[in-house]
Amino acid sequence: MHSLLTIAVAIASLFHTALKSSIPAKGSSVASPTAVSLTFTEAVNVKLTTIAITKPDSSVVEALVVPTGPPAATVGGKVTKALAPGKYLVKWKTASDDGHVVRGVIPFTVTAPH
Numbered sequence: 702m703h704s705l706l707t708i709a710v711a712i713a714s715l716f717h718t719a720l721k722s723s724i725p726a727k728g729s730s731v732a733s734p735t736a737v738s739l740t741f742t743e744a745v746n747v748k749l750t751t752i753a754i755t756k757p758d759s760s761v762v763e764a765l766v767v768p769t770g771p772p773a774a775t776v777g778g779k780v781t782k783a784l785a786p787g788k789y790l791v792k793w794k795t796a797s798d799d800g801h802v803v804r805g806v807i808p809f810t811v812t813a814p815h
Contacts, residue, residue: 746772
């Protein structure tokens, strides 16, 4: 019976939205980004999407404005402040069309200009 429950949970998790890719990418080293883009495995509710850039201590550097519109698989926002070299996190939260809330954190590093 335990095996059936494990399989059922695993199958159910396949039907929820997941982050497919991001700009900046997880673990990347980049120049100060001018935008953040998140691409999901299915369309998400843009109105319920939040994106923020934080320091590793969770202090908010910038809360991005996510343009509203119909559900979309790719969402994002412009970064209006130049980020100093250092480590940062993109913290995001959204909801799939069925209302399931998903969230995540994407670490990245801003490098010094050349």
